[in-house]
Amino acid sequence: MGGKVVIIHSKSEWDAQVMTNADATYIVDFTATWCGPCRMIGPVFEELSNQFDSVVFLKVDVDEVEQVWKGGQKVDELVGAAKDKLKELVVKYAG
Numbered sequence: 357m358g359g360k361v362v363i364i365h366s367k368s369e370w371d372a373q374v375m376t377n378a379d380a381t382y383i384v385d386f387t388a389t390w391c392g393p394c395r396m397i398g399p400v401f402e403e404l405s406n407q408f409d410s411v412v413f414l415k416v417d418v419d420e421v422e423q424v425w426k427g428g429q430k431v432d433e434l435v436g437a438a439k440d441k442l443k444e445l446v447v448k449y450a451g
Contacts, residue, residue: 361402361413362413362414363415364415364421365420366420366421367421369421370421373412380412381412381449381451382411383405383412383413384413384415385414387415388418389419390419393436397437401415401442404443408447411446432449
C-alpha cells in the first residue's frame with residue numbers, strides 16, 4: 357500500500373481501487389490541468405506518497421473523471437495548495 361500515487365483515469369478504475377482496498381485510507385488529490393495551485397501541490401503530494409506507506413495516494417483529474425466522488429464518503433478536506441496542511445492531513449490519517 358502507498359509509496360506512489362495511483363492515477364485514476366475512469367470511474368471503473370476508482371471502483372476497482374476502492375473495492376480492492378476497502379479497508380485502506382485514501383488521500384485523494386482532485387486536480388485539473390488548468391489549475392495553477394493543483395500543479396504547485398502535485399510534487400508535494402508525490403513526495404508525501406513516498407514517505408507514508410500506510411495510506412493510498414490517488415490522483416483524479418476532475419475534468420476526466422467528474423463523477424468519481426458521488427456516493428463515496430469523505431472524512432476530511434483540504435482546499436488549496438497548502439503543503440503544510442496537506443502533510444498534517446496525511447500524518448493524521450497515516451495512523
